[in-house]
Amino acid sequence: MNRLKLCVVFCIVALATGCATSGNPNRLNAFHDAAPRSVLVVPPVNMTTDVQGTTSLLATLPFYLAEKGYYVFPVNTVKTLLEYEGYYEPAEVHAAPPEQLANLFKADSILYVTIHEWTSRYMLLATTTEVDFEYRIVNADGAELWSARQQMTYTPNNNSSGNPLIDLIAMAVTAAAERAAPNYLPLTRQANSLAFYGPNGVPPGPYSPVYDQYYKQLNAAD
Amino acid sequence: MIEKRLFAFSLLVVLTGCASNQGLYEWGQYQETLFVVYHEPEFKEEALKGYLEFVETGGTPQHPIAPGLYAEAGTFMLEQGEVDTAIKYYKMEYEAWPESQPMLGMLIENLEARK
Numbered sequence: 450m451n452r453l454k455l456c457v458v459f460c461i462v463a464l465a466t467g468c469a470t471s472g473n474p475n476r477l478n479a480f481h482d483a484a485p486r487s488v489l490v491v492p493p494v495n496m497t498t499d500v501q502g503t504t505s506l507l508a509t510l511p512f513y514l515a516e517k518g519y520y521v522f523p524v525n526t527v528k529t530l531l532e533y534e535g536y537y538e539p540a541e542v543h544a545a546p547p548e549q550l551a552n553l554f555k556a557d558s559i560l561y562v563t564i565h566e567w568t569s570r571y572m573l574l575a576t577t578t579e580v581d582f583e584y585r586i587v588n589a590d591g592a593e594l595w596s597a598r599q600q601m602t603y604t605p606n607n608n609s610s611g612n613p614l615i616d617l618i619a620m621a622v623t624a625a626a627e628r629a630a631p632n633y634l635p636l637t638r639q640a641n642s643l644a645f646y647g648p649n650g651v652p653p654g655p656y657s658p659v660y661d662q663y664y665k666q667l668n669a670a671d
Numbered sequence: 672m673i674e675k676r677l678f679a680f681s682l683l684v685v686l687t688g689c690a691s692n693q694g695l696y697e698w699g700q701y702q703e704t705l706f707v708v709y710h711e712p713e714f715k716e717e718a719l720k721g722y723l724e725f726v727e728t729g730g731t732p733q734h735p736i737a738p739g740l741y742a743e744a745g746t747f748m749l750e751q752g753e754v755d756t757a758i759k760y761y762k763m764e765y766e767a768w769p770e771s772q773p774m775l776g777m778l779i780e781n782l783e784a785r786k
Contacts, residue, residue, distance in 0.1 A: 487770040501710055508705035515737050516695050520770035523739030525705060526746040530778075555773035656695060656738075 477652060480586075480594040481667055485557035486655045487520040488586065489550065492528050492539040493562040501633075502567040503539055506582070509637050510562065513645040518657025522554055530554075551589035558594060561585045566600065567633065577604040580636050584644050586651070595651055599640040696737035699725035708747070719747050726760070738768050742775065749782075758782055 490510050495502040507528070511521040534553070536542045542550070547559055566581030581600040587593050645651055653660045700721060707718040726744045730736040745760035758779055765775045 504709035505706065508702045508709070511737070511739060512698065512702070515739070518695070520738045520768055522771070522774070523742040523746065523764070525708070526739070526742045529746050529750070553774075557770075 476649070477595065479588075479592060480652060481664070483558065483588045483592075483594055484664070485519070485586075485588060485594070487522065487557045488514050489522045489527060489554050489556035489559045490514070490524050491531070491542045491550065491559060491561060492524075493564050493582075494539045494543050495564045495567065497564055497567045499567045502564045505633060506562060506564060506567075506637055509634070509641055510560065513641050514560070514651070514654070515656075517645060517651055518654030518660055520654075520656070522556060527554065547587050547591035548589060556589065558586050558588050561587070569633075577602060578633060578636055579603075580633065580640055582637075582640055582644070597644040597647075597649055599644045601636050601640050601643075603636045694734065697725075697728075697730035697734045698737050699740070701737070701740060701743070705743075722747070726763075735767070738771075739764070741767060742771060754782055754786060 490507070493503050493506045493510075507524050511524055515521045531542055536545065543561055543563075550559055551557070562585075563583040564581070565583060566579050569576050569578045579600070579602045582598070584595075584597045584599070585593060586595040653663050657663075700718070704718045704722040707714045723744055726736060726740060728736075741760050741764035745757040745764065748754075748760060749757035761775050761779050761782075764771050765779065
């Protein structure tokens, strides 16, 4: 019965909010002015001790931005070429001047992600997995265009968290989590999805079918 | 029964999300291949074989192969020392995506000079 209620609540929330963006309408001004076509995704900096965090998150990132309509530079190719250039650690890449990185690949923008949390706490009865990512897109000269922070917690078989959205996501990922032994990947994908497609997500890119319409409406509103 | 149906429907809502932003491209087993390459070297050969087969299909007219995926095939081959095959895939990426041309033009030129 509890689940039924949650489903109903979630559907209403999801259908009512849809793809609408909310919050500060000027938040994306810099992004709209820059209108980048391509995004260079550099390896995430991992502030935790889990050695798989950086590469696992890196592998999941291109999907969201490419399906949003951007050319996403191939992440493993970029990682490999950066290593040839002497950047072995993600922290070194993040510390490099953005204009230098953008120029190296001729990218319009760069996505930096920092992993603040990537942990599983094994309790007696359940495992709680937590991720916390900070996303930042800057343009080729380093000016910030967009940023987001996404924190998510997942405990299988847990009772309601009080947040219908989180509860439903937890249910949706259960099946996938059972296959991929660590619970990180479904949680990571959900975090990415909310960050890029949520109410404060990124605008459509040039390969999106709604790109022209989106920028036309923006110009009409000016 | 209604509970089951509603659950299925909410899953659908979650999975489809902003429908207009989904399903531009074919991705094959791209993420899985990267996980294997990074974390499970014992399955690497098998994963790369499957990945290259997928990339060779080129996707469909409605859903071409996602940006970057040809170039990743090139890099996998480069790491195996197969420079000619690497260049072939880099050229496929170059043809498919104008945004990749400055980077790949330089890379292809340097690789060909090294042969």
